[in-house]
Amino acid sequence: MPENVNRQIILKSRPAGMPKESDFDLIETPIPTPEFGQVLIKSLWMSLDPYMRGRITSSPVGDVIESEAVGRVMESRLEGFKAGDIVRGRIGWQEYGLLDVTSAFPVNRDYGPISTSVGVLGMPGLTAYFGLLDVCEPKPGDTVVVSAASGAVGAVVGQIAKIGGCRVVGIAGSDEKVSYIVDELGFDAGINYKTQDVDRALSVAAPDGVDCYFDNVGGPITEAVLAHLAMYSRTVICGRISEYNEAEPSMGPRILRYLHSTRSRIQGFTVNQYPQQFEEGRAQLARWVKSGQIKYREDIVEGFENSPKAFIGQLGGANFGKLLIKVSDE
């Protein structure tokens, strides 16, 4: 440790609507000292995820921004952890943080590069795994539609659905992203919602209707998909990036008719419902990544201080793949 300085990014003012860089503040504090039962972690990779917009609404002004990160143990006063171990946990937007037995999770380096522990083998990958398999319950031959399809969650959803024998249609926000999911990830079709009419495009891409919809976006894209539901379809509401900046619900066409006429199900979901099964899911994802059946793409931003800008970009769809802040070299 060259200096006793911990850079932290805190919430300076609560944003109304889309956050601005001025809503965040970078401060310097002393590096904390672990007490009995704690480990001091130096952050290596921070995970930026759209759901964090909700935390910014609910957490106090002045607090360090919440997020997951993976880092190295610098000092341990917790049994089972030693200096040099790689550990994952909700360290937040700071260069150093303390974790304890409830919040420090060892990373299995055999699974892959440590950045994957907060990506394809971490919360986003597990979200795709349990949200698709447990809530959408896809069957071979089903048509599965996923929004934000090139993102950290969506890309894994589509690839698992392909492994399971489904027809997969991805919705994304650029031709480059659409090419990626179709040509590199093997989706059957892609829709660029910025240049195409999603309703019309789905009539072509999902002519037999949508059996499973994995929703990361909410809003008009989702309303267009719901109009194409097949009988007895299953939709998981995993994210609502188009709505996160709204304080009050915006207006849209009423959707219950689609559920009613097709006897379909929609269910809200977060991966935190499945803690007992995380290791099972992680091991399966790791096997698929090793075998090449699941590919992943990282969008790496260098420099801790760029986190607010990168996060704001992500809320507008600027990232391409799993968004990571590289905080420090390993």
Add this chain to the structure above:
Amino acid sequence: MPENVNRQIILKSRPAGMPKESDFDLIETPIPTPEFGQVLIKSLWMSLDPYMRGRITSSPVGDVIESEAVGRVMESRLEGFKAGDIVRGRIGWQEYGLLDVTSAFPVNRDYGPISTSVGVLGMPGLTAYFGLLDVCEPKPGDTVVVSAASGAVGAVVGQIAKIGGCRVVGIAGSDEKVSYIVDELGFDAGINYKTQDVDRALSVAAPDGVDCYFDNVGGPITEAVLAHLAMYSRTVICGRISEYNEAEPSMGPRILRYLHSTRSRIQGFTVNQYPQQFEEGRAQLARWVKSGQIKYREDIVEGFENSPKAFIGQLGGANFGKLLIKVSDE
């Protein structure tokens, strides 16, 4: 048969929005003669139900209006049926109709008055039974909210939920209906949506949130209820009477946030999904009716020719209890 005249009510013109009496026509045709495998039924009680609004949108102009009825076999050319038997089936809005082995269902007179075979022991009762128990999955102590609570379905939903040890809140459209569900049926609370703010009233009536919502109405009432969902709640979309007259979806506040934040489920439903279990459900409902644990109320309109007016009234909430047309004395 005094004369060979069968009065029928047919769709004269397809209504846009709320149907008018002039959208229907009363015609006279000869009483049909059963062919081999058919029975001729004289209708005694016709069931009027809000879902029929949808059939009116999809069935051809000139057709007899579809509905269920219970009547007496006048002539049988179908094995197992004889003149005088009481039979239920989709006879439609006519005084006489033909049914066959796929469409004629014997009525068990031991269960109760024959009108109940199209009410509390028929489709409405079974809808309540399977929609609540199978889709909402209530547990003792859950708060169950039901809309159109004094209606043929809603009243049964609330009473089954009470039998199962739930706290039950009903939403209805008059103080008289609210008194009925609370004072006569034993619901824990009632809300008159015409005079009360449903959102505020639910804060009082369902302070721990809504675990199960049995929805018969859609629209603003449902949107108010969804804002009160408890964690892991279950909603069944059984009816959408507030939306049936809309050709295109109307606009409302987007509801996915409520599902997402509470990990809740909404599911579309019709009772036709459960044909194998109808007899089991009917037998259970009959036991509850006999024991007095389920009460029912019939709103009887005399005179076949009054069906269009009664049906239009029903779409506006004018009926109080199960709406029946008394077509003929037994």
